[in-house]
Amino acid sequence: MKITFYGAARTTTGSMHLIETDRQRILLDCGLYQGRRAEAFERNANLPFDPKSITHVILSHAHIDHSGNLPTLVKRGYSGEINCTPATLDLATLMLRDSARIQEQDAAYLNQKTSRRGQPPVEPLYTTADAEAALQRLVGHAYDQWFQLDGGGRVILRDAGHILGSAITILELQDRGRTLRVGYSGDLGRCGAPILRDPERVTGLDYLIIESTYGNREHPSFEQAAHELAEAVRDTIARGGKVIIPVFAVGRTQELLHYLHRQTESGEIPRVPVFVDSPLAIDATDVFRLHLECFDDETRQQLLAHDDPFGFGGLKYTRAVDESRAINALKTPAIILSASGMCEAGRVLHHLKHNIEDARSTILFVGYQAENTLGRRLVDGVKRVKIFGDEFAVRAQIRIADGFSAHADRNELLAWIAPLRDTLRQVFIVHGDEARTQSFADAARRVGNFAVTIPVARQTIQV
Numbered sequence: 001m002k003i004t005f006y007g008a009a010r011t012t013t014g015s016m017h018l019i020e021t022d023r024q025r026i027l028l029d030c031g032l033y034q035g036r037r038a039e040a041f042e043r044n045a046n047l048p049f050d051p052k053s054i055t056h057v058i059l060s061h062a063h064i065d066h067s068g069n070l071p072t073l074v075k076r077g078y079s080g081e082i083n084c085t086p087a088t089l090d091l092a093t094l095m096l097r098d099s100a101r102i103q104e105q106d107a108a109y110l111n112q113k114t115s116r117r118g119q120p121p122v123e124p125l126y127t128t129a130d131a132e133a134a135l136q137r138l139v140g141h142a143y144d145q146w147f148q149l150d151g152g153g154r155v156i157l158r159d160a161g162h163i164l165g166s167a168i169t170i171l172e173l174q175d176r177g178r179t180l181r182v183g184y185s186g187d188l189g190r191c192g193a194p195i196l197r198d199p200e201r202v203t204g205l206d207y208l209i210i211e212s213t214y215g216n217r218e219h220p221s222f223e224q225a226a227h228e229l230a231e232a233v234r235d236t237i238a239r240g241g242k243v244i245i246p247v248f249a250v251g252r253t254q255e256l257l258h259y260l261h262r263q264t265e266s267g268e269i270p271r272v273p274v275f276v277d278s279p280l281a282i283d284a285t286d287v288f289r290l291h292l293e294c295f296d297d298e299t300r301q302q303l304l305a306h307d308d309p310f311g312f313g314g315l316k317y318t319r320a321v322d323e324s325r326a327i328n329a330l331k332t333p334a335i336i337l338s339a340s341g342m343c344e345a346g347r348v349l350h351h352l353k354h355n356i357e358d359a360r361s362t363i364l365f366v367g368y369q370a371e372n373t374l375g376r377r378l379v380d381g382v383k384r385v386k387i388f389g390d391e392f393a394v395r396a397q398i399r400i401a402d403g404f405s406a407h408a409d410r411n412e413l414l415a416w417i418a419p420l421r422d423t424l425r426q427v428f429i430v431h432g433d434e435a436r437t438q439s440f441a442d443a444a445r446r447v448g449n450f451a452v453t454i455p456v457a458r459q460t461i462q463v
Contacts (some may be wrong), residue, residue, distance in 0.1 A: 001175040005455040008431040013065040021175035023151040024055045032068030035372040048262030052077040060083040060186025061166035062091035073128040074085025074134040086140035087165025087291040098280045101133035161189030161199035163251035185210040188408040195299045212432030215406040225403025233269045237333040246348045248341035249281035261312040276313045278339040282317045328354040341367045343374035351385045361396040366404045421448030
């Protein structure tokens with residue numbers, strides 16, 4: 001059996017790993033690489049293998065860095081199923097349509113410039129029609145139920161607790177007379193997080209591909225993160241400013257609404273307008289309400305009692321463009337949750353444009369910021385940034401509340417691996433900056449006697 005690491009190898013985006021047996025070529029995730037625009041387009045447009053040769057695709061969850069290049073895969077000739085959980089199917093339907101719309105809008109914007117220069121038109125990475133073709137191939141499988149693969153072998157999806165529908169993939173494969181059990185963590189969530197269930201423990205694996213996004217550090221507690229959120233809100237409102245929170249439409253938005261609901265009702269933060277300004281986040285929140293199978297007991301009981309955890313007094317979901325523009329005309333304090341989480345696209349850029357030079361306002365980051373993104377530059381303390389081609393001075397406060405992370409930290413990852421130490425032969429560490437993967441690898445080697453490998457991009461390893 002061979003495993004080739006085509007994406008998220010010593011970086012955090014573009015997850016894509018290929019398992020080859022003497023019978024099958026199984027692709028785990030097909031995510032968009034995100035970074036410098038030209039490099040990202042080149043990498044995403046040119047898949048490093050023949051899509052027609054892939055026999056199966058298994059999608060761990062709907063985040064774009066794991067699902068976002070499925071339309072290109074299908075466009076280039078993949079004709080099989082894309083297997084995932086039912087909740088991932090619903091969320092991926094929203095997210096791939098939204099991604100296609102962004103690809104088309106970006107191409108149209110660039111073509112306005114290229115046409116004036118007499119240059120040939122730019123094609124989008126993929127279109128809405130390409131996304132719809134990929135969505136036709138999604139097949140949902142319930143947690144904890146084996147399903148068979150054509151050509152032999154079987155797969156079971158366990159709850160990863162990262163976002164709604166996220167899954168740990170366990171493959172039981174035959175290869176040259178051997179039966180091998182291979183696990184892929186996808187993105188692992190945290191124990192004790194609100195809304196979702198804790199990540200399931202697994203045992204009996206021979207090989208494991210595991211993420212390491214926060215493999216070199218420990219997270220603050222959720223209580224500390226909630227305190228930092230409330231403090232940022234109180235301080236900003238006291239100055240008369242707005243709190244701009246760049247969020248991922250799926251997962252982080254719903255989690256923050258949980259905390260803002262609780263803090264508003266308890267009087268911990270003042271009652272001010274709260275806006276969720278992202279059509280995708282609005283649609284995703286509706287999907288959340290449909291999937292009780294993914295929730296912890298508290299959230300499930302709330303929904304069954306018709307006590308909406310994602311709605312409270314003062315909260316407004318804004319879908320229309322004119323509603324979004326009206327937020328920036330407000331002269332009074334407000335809290336604005338808007339996508340994208342790394343400030344690379346979407347309505348959050350308009351809110352940054354209108355507030356980044358206002359010293360009363362705060363830009364609060366509550367998630368990981370990948371290299372070469374606007375969010376990362378702001379977190380790193382740059383003094384001037386470009387937004388829509390115009391330069392702005394950074395006068396708003398930049399604050400971080402990273403205890404909200406939906407990724408397991410170093411200790412949580414090690415605890416998750418520990419029950420596997422008696423059977424594991426080798427662990428492959430992916431989805432992390434190089435320093436983080438190396439730090440986590442050093443720690444993982446002390447857990448058991450298995451080999452630990454940090455693959456480089458496009459490296460093939462025979463097992």
